[in-house]
Amino acid sequence: GAVVSQHPSWVICKSGTSVKIECRSLDFQATTMFWYRQFPKQSLMLMATSNEGSKATYEQGVEKDKFLINHASLTLSTLTVTSAHPEDSSFYICSAPRSQTYEQYFGPGTRLTVT
């Protein structure tokens, strides 16, 4: 099956610093990838749609200047949390659909802790 990886799997950073999270589709190309945020014991909240070669589309209420998304190639999307604050601490998950199906393949997630 299709594989999506994320790096790092966990990161701790100090308040005010920026953190970059990578999402890769390992065995298929993805013109679109999605970034989600998941709070403990809660559902996935879609943050943005990452589009290869164009600007990301952000969901309502998500600060685009805070969460920078770059989809530089057909297999890589990055999410940069800028000027991180403790309230940004969360589990960030990416997904990518394969070919023309609506099925999503998920990465394992990245746990961000801002101290």
Next chain:
Amino acid sequence: AQRVTQPEKLLSVFKGAPVELKCNYSYSGSPELFWYVQYSRQRLQLLLRHISRESIKGFTADLNKGETSFHLKKPFAQEEDSAMYYCALSGTGGFKTIFGAGTRLFVKA
């Protein structure tokens, strides 16, 4: 507005009992409905999709457009079915997927 509702946060059943996880959706077009499952310490993965009309791990789900429901059912629950289940909807524009709040299924021995 597109919405997926899973009314139960937690569902606890005994092994061998039938289980039904409820899902209702709100969508004006023709949606694609999915059930995703997340086992402990594992990533989210697809369980089944409505267009496949298949049974996966004994689970089935029927899309009822009249009731706008896509309930997940299994006649005899197993302990290994204990997991978090998310109902999801696509077809809202591109490949964007909207998830319900999730239902944690706990199957007791």
